[in-house]
Amino acid sequence: MKLLEEMILREGKILPGDILKVGSFLNQQIDTKLLSAMAEEVKNLYKETTVTKILTIESSGIAFAVAAGIAMGVPVIFAKKHQSSNVDGEIYSVPVTSYTHHNTYNAVISKDYLTSEDHVLIVDDFLATGNALIGMIELVRQAGATLAGVAIEIEKGFQGGGDKLRAQGVRIESLALIDSMTDESITFR
Amino acid sequence: MKLLEEMILREGKILPGDILKVGSFLNQQIDTKLLSAMAEEVKNLYKETTVTKILTIESSGIAFAVAAGIAMGVPVIFAKKHQSSNVDGEIYSVPVTSYTHHNTYNAVISKDYLTSEDHVLIVDDFLATGNALIGMIELVRQAGATLAGVAIEIEKGFQGGGDKLRAQGVRIESLALIDSMTDESITFR
Numbered sequence: 001m002k003l004l005e006e007m008i009l010r011e012g013k014i015l016p017g018d019i020l021k022v023g024s025f026l027n028q029q030i031d032t033k034l035l036s037a038m039a040e041e042v043k044n045l046y047k048e049t050t051v052t053k054i055l056t057i058e059s060s061g062i063a064f065a066v067a068a069g070i071a072m073g074v075p076v077i078f079a080k081k082h083q084s085s086n087v088d089g090e091i092y093s094v095p096v097t098s099y100t101h102h103n104t105y106n107a108v109i110s111k112d113y114l115t116s117e118d119h120v121l122i123v124d125d126f127l128a129t130g131n132a133l134i135g136m137i138e139l140v141r142q143a144g145a146t147l148a149g150v151a152i153e154i155e156k157g158f159q160g161g162g163d164k165l166r167a168q169g170v171r172i173e174s175l176a177l178i179d180s181m182t183d184e185s186i187t188f189r
Numbered sequence: 190m191k192l193l194e195e196m197i198l199r200e201g202k203i204l205p206g207d208i209l210k211v212g213s214f215l216n217q218q219i220d221t222k223l224l225s226a227m228a229e230e231v232k233n234l235y236k237e238t239t240v241t242k243i244l245t246i247e248s249s250g251i252a253f254a255v256a257a258g259i260a261m262g263v264p265v266i267f268a269k270k271h272q273s274s275n276v277d278g279e280i281y282s283v284p285v286t287s288y289t290h291h292n293t294y295n296a297v298i299s300k301d302y303l304t305s306e307d308h309v310l311i312v313d314d315f316l317a318t319g320n321a322l323i324g325m326i327e328l329v330r331q332a333g334a335t336l337a338g339v340a341i342e343i344e345k346g347f348q349g350g351g352d353k354l355r356a357q358g359v360r361i362e363s364l365a366l367i368d369s370m371t372d373e374s375i376t377f378r
Contacts, residue, residue, distance in 0.1 A: 059248035069221035
């Protein structure tokens, strides 16, 4: 998506450890006009596909998921991060290891909010190694729901998580897909 | 707001400790049609007021803040919660004690995203004792910005935080204002 790529080139900052800082328009501060345009793009990409629910994981994916949910007119559900695996009965749960924060948490959702009738679009801000996404796909599987696809704001293609899942047949639409990133330049696929 | 009050009466669950559970439509799962209607209501309530930015605190206020930001066409900024007060230079920071989680954290925002030019609408999901809100008002004050007002999804009026701030001249618009809550009934103001 041209608009997002231009914004990344203009406002993004590359930090050590392959971190792309987009705090001025996607994270700490959100440009809601850009966000709306991205949500419309997701709606358009999935217009031929049945989607009954959007799933994301707290907290950095919430803004994009809510914008997409508003654009598409479907409910949004959040997987919550629990430090302990000691959470009670009526939930789906999966352990996820965070690349950014170097820890492992359990992603959980209540069984009340995801059923085998649902067609789920998973939405998140970043896709790198794909650990959070693999966890969310597992939650969809546990519920017996159908995975409609995935929508990502920014994919770091060079970290390989997205292509591994595409090879398994998962539909992933990334609005900006970065193939390489150095201090001097960013190359989009 | 009638629509929200009806939803609270139909779907809300009252738990021990004056907890109102609204997970099925506001928290864990978000009814995006209701959320859009609430955002339009906020836009309408503040239509005579200059608003250049929406401020919320992660993570439960993000959905409502983003919806309001989209409706009003202004950027949204998030105060982040830091466990330590040992955060570096270019930030505004204030300690907040959480009623729900029985802990104290620092609410921080980068100085890049809030300036003395800004007219700030603070948006949050719940207002009870008002500690998080008082913290956000302090961040606005530190930046030398103007407080345009406050928009809340659900205020627990019987916990007094909202009325204390109204008495100090803060404009607070709560879309549902609960005056009393028992196992059998909820009374709105």
